[in-house]
Amino acid sequence: MLSFSKIIFTALVIVVVWQGFKLFNRSKQVSGNEQPKQTRHHKKEQSGSVAQEMEKCPDCGVYHAEGSSHRCDA
Numbered sequence: 001m002l003s004f005s006k007i008i009f010t011a012l013v014i015v016v017v018w019q020g021f022k023l024f025n026r027s028k029q030v031s032g033n034e035q036p037k038q039t040r041h042h043k044k045e046q047s048g049s050v051a052q053e054m055e056k057c058p059d060c061g062v063y064h065a066e067g068s069s070h071r072c073d074a
């Protein structure tokens with residue numbers, strides 16, 4: 001009886017480890033699918049930072065690219 005219970009216990013451990021390994025691979029695939037979304041959010045943040053690089057001239061109120069030479073026409 002002891003050896004029989006040991007065999008069942010070993011089989012249960014194998015099944016649990018196998019199922020856990022399958023879940024682990026699924027989680028890796030899910031995380032792999034989430035990474036492109038994160039890069040998309042990162043691209044959105046980059047576009048937002050591009051918008052933040054636009055500076056408003058305190059004299060005439062015209063938005064111009066940061067660092068670019070701006071001359072007030074008005």
Ligand SMILES: [Zn+2]
Pocket residue numbers: 057058059060061062070071072073
């Ligand atoms: Zn100006």
